[in-house]
Amino acid sequence: MNTHLVPDWLRGLLIRSVAHRYYSLVVAVIAFVTTITFSFPFVAVLIPAVLLSPRRWRSLGLLCGVASGCGAAALVEIFQFLGGELVLARYPELQTMEGWQLASEWLQRWGLLAILIIAGSPMPQTPALLFCALANVSSLGILVAVAVGKTAKYLFMGWATARFPARFVGYN
Template sequence: MKTHVLPDCLRRLLIRCVAHRYYSLVVTAIAFWSTMTFTFPFVAVLIPAVLLSPRRWRSLGLLCGIASGCGAAALVEIFQYLGSEFVFSRYPDLLQTQAWQTASEWLQHWGLLALLIIAGSPIPQTPALLFCAFADVSTAGILVAVAIGKTVKYLFLAWATAHYPGRFIRYN
């Protein structure tokens, strides 16, 4: 199983839209959706998107970071609406996972700064968002923290992909 290969439907969408001026908005919508649904890591889309249009690396990194912050805020609102009983009844082992333990410890010690660091790192952010939702952390604060963390991460990855594409070709 190749987890680093872009799904065919997304690949076709990117290739079809790359010549249009709204290409960055299409990639941004994918960033929002992938963060809100936590279905796949968005970096698997960002790298091929930048490889297809290297001159747009700045707009892709910036817009996708902001969209990920909005997606994270929407996800937190969904978690709060569903409630902890619903989530923990569906995923009873969630509290025992290492990602949950790490996220809860970091968030208790450093608050939203920890969420910013988690968002900008390879650590899974969904447990941290779930913890924030059930700890009644400000949704606006979550939006800002994730947007800043993801924007820094995505700008760096987009810059590296645009300037050193040979290192990222295998992801396309």
């Protein structure tokens, strides 16, 4: 089983930057980029980042949560700029995803609280963000909801990785 979701160049960047005092900011930029591009789950980067520098789990969790919130708000703005039709034409599978159905139900029922819950859970947040863009939900609200949800999730993952590293060594 291949647990290495992180590309080699990204793993090399983490290893080269771990000794620098801006390491947490480098990882936060990666969180922003992975959120805005939805290229792969950021937790696949967070776990090795914490394993490389366990004492920084708090700063990594906080900065990466805020960076993910900023990335989500930027992604909603991009979706709104491009228009829902263009996005759905480019990614038609989004409408048939189970995550899309669940996210739309939750958003209609609970609003931004649903985004906070989705951001803090293992569910994919991109369908929910696209739905928010189509519904013209406030980007500031998205930023806050995703930042709070992701910060809680990343702080927990960072704490667990720093506290019980042997459980996560396979991700490094």
